[in-house]
Amino acid sequence: MTAKSKKKSKTPLVAIIGRPNVGKSTLFNRLIGQRKAIVHEISGITRDRIEGVVKWDGYEFTIADLAGWQDKLDSPFEIEVKEIIDETFERANLILFMVDGRSGIIPQDKILADKIRRYNKPVILVVNKIDSPEKENLEYECTSLGFEHMINISAAHSRRINDLLDEIISLLEFPEEKPQEEKDESISIAIVGRQNVGKSSLFNCLLGNRRSIVSPIPGTTRDSVDSFFEYKENRYSIVDTAGLRKQSKVKESIEYYSTVRAQGSLQRAEIALFLVDAGEGITDTDKKVGGMIQELQRAVIIVANKWDLTKDTQQHRNEFIKHAYKALHFFSFAPVVFTSAIKAWGIEELMTAVEKVHFNYNLRIQTSELNRIIHDAHEDHPPQSYKGRYGKFFYAHQVETAPPIFQFFVNDPKLFHRNYRRYLEKEIRNVFGFDGAPLAIYYKKRGKSKGSGRDA
Numbered sequence: 230m231t232a233k234s235k236k237k238s239k240t241p242l243v244a245i246i247g248r249p250n251v252g253k254s255t256l257f258n259r260l261i262g263q264r265k266a267i268v269h270e271i272s273g274i275t276r277d278r279i280e281g282v283v284k285w286d287g288y289e290f291t292i293a294d295l296a297g298w299q300d301k302l303d304s305p306f307e308i309e310v311k312e313i314i315d316e317t318f319e320r321a322n323l324i325l326f327m328v329d330g331r332s333g334i335i336p337q338d339k340i341l342a343d344k345i346r347r348y349n350k351p352v353i354l355v356v357n358k359i360d361s362p363e364k365e366n367l368e369y370e371c372t373s374l375g376f377e378h379m380i381n382i383s384a385a386h387s388r389r390i391n392d393l394l395d396e397i398i399s400l401l402e403f404p405e406e407k408p409q410e411e412k413d414e415s416i417s418i419a420i421v422g423r424q425n426v427g428k429s430s431l432f433n434c435l436l437g438n439r440r441s442i443v444s445p446i447p448g449t450t451r452d453s454v455d456s457f458f459e460y461k462e463n464r465y466s467i468v469d470t471a472g473l474r475k476q477s478k479v480k481e482s483i484e485y486y487s488t489v490r491a492q493g494s495l496q497r498a499e500i501a502l503f504l505v506d507a508g509e510g511i512t513d514t515d516k517k518v519g520g521m522i523q524e525l526q527r528a529v530i531i532v533a534n535k536w537d538l539t540k541d542t543q544q545h546r547n548e549f550i551k552h553a554y555k556a557l558h559f560f561s562f563a564p565v566v567f568t569s570a571i572k573a574w575g576i577e578e579l580m581t582a583v584e585k586v587h588f589n590y591n592l593r594i595q596t597s598e599l600n601r602i603i604h605d606a607h608e609d610h611p612p613q614s615y616k617g618r619y620g621k622f623f624y625a626h627q628v629e630t631a632p633p634i635f636q637f638f639v640n641d642p643k644l645f646h647r648n649y650r651r652y653l654e655k656e657i658r659n660v661f662g663f664d665g666a667p668l669a670i671y672y673k674k675r676g677k678s679k680g681s682g683r684d685a
Contacts, residue, residue, distance in 0.1 A: 242291045243291065244317045246295050246324060246327070251327045251328060252327060252357040256355070261292060286395070289403075290322075290397070295317055318345075325397075328374075334374065355382060359388070380393050415457060416465045418583065419467075420432055422503060422515070435458055436458050463584065500665075501527045523559050523560070529667075530566055532565075532566050533553070533565060538569075562658060566582050589665055594627050596625075599625050599626065603653060603656070606652070612644060618641065621640040622639050623638045637653075638675040642672035
């Protein structure tokens with residue numbers, strides 16, 4: 230029976246398990262298409278269960294990245310970690326048992342294999358870190374573990390990931406029809422920033438109550454808190470996230486969980502209110518937070534909070550904006566708003582910016598208008614030649630909103646170098662605005678299904 234003819238009452242759950250440092254989080258990030266799990270060379274970074282959604286060939290399933298399994302954990306959270314693993318095994322519809330193809334099968338793998346078999350669930354043995362066919366020399370050794378389904382991959386190099394996805398789909402059961410979900414008309418916002426920049430104060434100011442604890446002690450907020458409020462007839466859902474710190478300083482497990490939850494808040498939001506301390510300026514940690522927002526392609530507003538503690542002049546504002554755009558060059562399209570959350574000052578300007586950025590994030594451009602702008606830009610300033618060849622532009626259309634995604638059909642994507650791609654993006658912004666909204670542009674060779682290059 231094929232997967233298309235099977236019935237299931239809910240979205241299937243696939244769990245990735247293996248001993249520490251075999252590449253589980255790398256595979257998880259590869260499957261969901263973004264860096265949601267933290268990947269680090271130190272083993273045991275993932276302690277909680279992190280989940281994401283994978284869509285492939287018209288199907289959808291949930292993937293769970295579990296902590297590195299060890300028979301005995303050197304951790305104060307040993308009981309909690311093992312409970313999470315056991316509970317996930319009970320719920321899972323399929324288990325991806327990952328081993329390290331470079332180091333080979335060790336006793337720890339054999340112990341875990343025996344544990345997995347007791348759950349009587351479908352299993353795919355995933356032999357990772359096989360980055361070339363010449364290294365596929367562990368088939369007999371891995372077959373000895375006794376699992377019917379096995380595949381060699383390289384999660385880091387995306388080798389045979391599509392084959393793995395096909396195998397997953399073939400072993401899962403899916404509902405024939407998805408249940409109708411009630412549409413949420415609210416505008417979703419995440420308040421993000423490093424510690425002690427005023428996130429909880431802004432959260433409480435917008436909601437008009439003391440829902441979150443406000444304290445000068447860094448790291449007070451441990452969990453993400455979802456709430457709703459209305460402003461000028463618009464409904465908003467807002468999340469107050471834990472403060473984000475440099476990963477090298479995340480020593481306590483509770484701080485690790487806070488960082489993961491902050492990432493989850495951005496996953497659910499359309500717009501990031503990126504708070505920075507107006508007095509301290511943009512720090513290295515701010516840049517890392519901004520990088521997370523950029524990677525998830527969320528709309529963004531730079532909020533210079535605690536502005537009441539500075540000299541409020543137009544010249545000072547202009548200097549801060551210049552400083553912010555220089556330090557956060559990847560957010561040169563983002564509006565900068567000046568606030569004092571503790572004094573409820575600048576809130577009207579902030580909410581006006583939120584409404585405008587939300588509109589831009591969901592803006593769809595008419596195909597005829599888009600092509601006119603790109604054709605004119607191409608004729609006024611054609612790309613430089615490369616080995617005697619010139620880049621030719623044929624056609625463009627917008628394929629998605631939130632974020633706005635465009636596809637350009639050209640004679641050869643390699644002929645459109647990075648600076649020229651930035652020039653075309655700038656022309657789109659000059660005409661259509663898109664303030665606060667990231668733009669994703671893909672270049673595709675006309676007449677073929679492959680050969681596209683993404684605007685980096």
